[in-house]
Amino acid sequence: MSDEVRVFGLPAEKGRWVFVAIGFLINICLGSVYAYSVFKVPVQKLFSVGAFQGGMPYMIFLAFFAGLFPFGGRMLEKMGPRKVGIIGGSIVGIGWLLSSLATGIVFLNITYGVIAGAGVGLAYGGPISTAVKWFPDRKGLAVGLTVAGFGGSPFVTAYIASRLIGEYGPLSTFFYLGAVFLVLLTALSIPLRFPAAGWKPAGWAPVTAGPAAVSRDYNTGEMAKTSSFIGLFICFCIGSLAGLMAIGISSPVATEIIRMDTTMAASLVGVFALFNGLGRPLFGILTDRLTPRYAAVINLSVILAMSVGMMFAAPGSAILYIACFIGFWLCLGGWLAIAPTTTAIHFGAHYYSRNYGVMLLAYGLGAILANIISGQAKDVFGSYLFAFYPTAILSAAGIVLALIFIKPPKESR
Numbered sequence: 001m002s003d004e005v006r007v008f009g010l011p012a013e014k015g016r017w018v019f020v021a022i023g024f025l026i027n028i029c030l031g032s033v034y035a036y037s038v039f040k041v042p043v044q045k046l047f048s049v050g051a052f053q054g055g056m057p058y059m060i061f062l063a064f065f066a067g068l069f070p071f072g073g074r075m076l077e078k079m080g081p082r083k084v085g086i087i088g089g090s091i092v093g094i095g096w097l098l099s100s101l102a103t104g105i106v107f108l109n110i111t112y113g114v115i116a117g118a119g120v121g122l123a124y125g126g127p128i129s130t131a132v133k134w135f136p137d138r139k140g141l142a143v144g145l146t147v148a149g150f151g152g153s154p155f156v157t158a159y160i161a162s163r164l165i166g167e168y169g170p171l172s173t174f175f176y177l178g179a180v181f182l183v184l185l186t187a188l189s190i191p192l193r194f195p196a197a198g199w200k201p202a203g204w205a206p207v208t209a210g211p212a213a214v215s216r217d218y219n220t221g222e223m224a225k226t227s228s229f230i231g232l233f234i235c236f237c238i239g240s241l242a243g244l245m246a247i248g249i250s251s252p253v254a255t256e257i258i259r260m261d262t263t264m265a266a267s268l269v270g271v272f273a274l275f276n277g278l279g280r281p282l283f284g285i286l287t288d289r290l291t292p293r294y295a296a297v298i299n300l301s302v303i304l305a306m307s308v309g310m311m312f313a314a315p316g317s318a319i320l321y322i323a324c325f326i327g328f329w330l331c332l333g334g335w336l337a338i339a340p341t342t343t344a345i346h347f348g349a350h351y352y353s354r355n356y357g358v359m360l361l362a363y364g365l366g367a368i369l370a371n372i373i374s375g376q377a378k379d380v381f382g383s384y385l386f387a388f389y390p391t392a393i394l395s396a397a398g399i400v401l402a403l404i405f406i407k408p409p410k411e412s413r
Contacts, residue, residue, distance in 0.1 A: 005199060007134075008191075013201050016134040019192065023127030023146035026085070026188050029181045030092065030120045031153030033061050034276070037251060037269060038161045042170040047105045052375070055248070056105065059371055060113025061120070062244070066364025068121025073129075073357030081126035085189025088123025092116050093182025100175035112174070123185060124150075126192055129353045132344045133194045137204040139344050144284020144337040151333040152277025155270050162266075217348030218409070223355050228346050231405020233362045235296050236339045238398040240366025242303045242391045243276075243332020245374045246325055249384050253325075257385060259315040268322065272329040279333025284341055286334075292342035296402040299334045300395045302327050307392035313385060336363075346408050 007015025036058040044054035075084045095116025102108040127146050135142035157177070164173040200206075223229050250272060254265035286295040306327035313320055343356045377387035 005195070012134075012195070012199070019127070019130050019134055020142055020145050022188050022191060023131055024149040026089075026123070026127050026185060027147055027149030028153045028156060029089075029185050030124055031150030032157040032161075032177065032181070033058065033065070033117075033120065034151070034247060034273060035154040035158035035161050036061070037247075038158050038165065038266075039170050039173070042165050043105070043108065046170060047102075047108075049105050053105050055371075057108045057112040058248075059367065060109050061117035062367040063364055064114055064117030065121045065124070066360050066367065068118045069125060069360045070354065070357030072122040072125045073353040073355070075122065076125055076129055076353035077351075080194060081130050081192035082189055085123055085126040085192055086186050088119050088121070088126070089185025089189055090182060091119030092123060092185055093119075093178050095119055096174050096178025096181055098178075100171045100178065102171065102174075123189070125353055125357065126189065128340050128356070130192050130194060132340070132349055132352055135201075136206065136349065137201050138288060140284035140286070140288035140337060140341040141281060142284075143340050143344075144281035147336050147340075148277040148280040148333070150277075151280055151329075151336065152273055154273035155277070158270055158273070217350035218346075218355070219351045220354050220358055223347045223351075223409075224358065226409035227405050228407060228409040229359075231401050232292075232296075232339065232342055232346075233359060235300065235398045235402050235406065236335055236359065237362040237366045237369070238391075238394045239299060239303065239331060239335035239338075240363045241370045241373070242307070242395065243328055243335065244363075244367045245370035245387060245391065246328035247272075247332070248370060249374050249387070250325055253313075253384050254321060257313055257315070257383065258318055258321045260318065268325070271322075272325055275326045276329040276333040279330040280337040282330075282337075283334030284337035287338050287341045287345075292338060292345060293402055293406040295334075295338050296342075296406050297399055299331050299338065300398040300402060303331050304392055304395040304399070306331075307388040307395060310385060310388040311392070339363075342406065 005012040008018045009015065040054050040058070043057070044050065072084060072088065075087075095111050095114075095118075098111040098115060099108055102111060128143055131142040131146045132139055161173055161177065164176055168176070218226070250269055251262070251265045254260040254268065255262055283295055283299060286298065290298075306324040309320055309324045313324075339359055339362070340356050343359050344352050347355050373390050374384060374387045378384055
């Protein structure tokens, strides 16, 4: 009986919310990668490299984060969230600590990009899978609140890192933050656990009919053969591409196109991060209430509108810039709630850790394409504004794909 299960000394229906709070705090640590823009210029100056090389640790980090996530999903199935969280969190902390010893950009690519990125890839899935399994009745809200810490992390970590860099330099800052992350991530992972098989909240029964129904649990191979998976994967990739591109060019667009001063541009990154965090519970709730299909359509429609808006950006159009980039950051956060929640809703909870590990590869592909599109727009056409034409076209196509394909897979019998 569900009322016999107690979590943190409380009835499970109440105590399970502590897992969401723990997951939120873990994600604040993991999401510090979004504060890398604070390190970028000091790293460029320290190692005498250009903007592209200075951004390589960030790009490599995101690639290894997404690439290791499927492996982390398989580990979760075998070892559970506590052990995987401790392992992944330890690797994150070690990567940051080793970064303090960097003697060049290649060294930092390995310690920060490969090691810390891989650690986040392993640690990221535990809090999400824990939320999904403890909240079969409110997946979207629970996942959205859990990952809000990742999106909102720069609001906290960018400020702390900026102060530390100004006082001690980037290498010492890597050390101090790495020590904190090592302690916090391992300690916060200790309470994580999945509910017993078959547990469900009191008074709740799985939906057996309608758009939210799950006919059965799909393993990864079965999931990958469905049009539902293909549609969600492509739309997730488009949303990630637009959002990660916006994160990467927020400051240069503000200074080079809008002609803001660097202080204002840096301050706005913290504001944008709040909306990134807000987008996760917001679109988690929309996914629960409106179905994944319509949550995706709303998200991609906002991306389309923001992309078109940025085509008209010019020196002095600060309000347009702020509104559009709030939209981009909000929607990226939204996809990091829509995608995991939809994976659970459409393909079941049993193989969830592994299934979402594969789905998150769309995020990694989006990160790579984002850097290619924004870089080519600047290098070939001379302005980042040309990067918004592809995002407009892709988001319009994504709306059509979402309407057609993001729905529960048809059961073949």
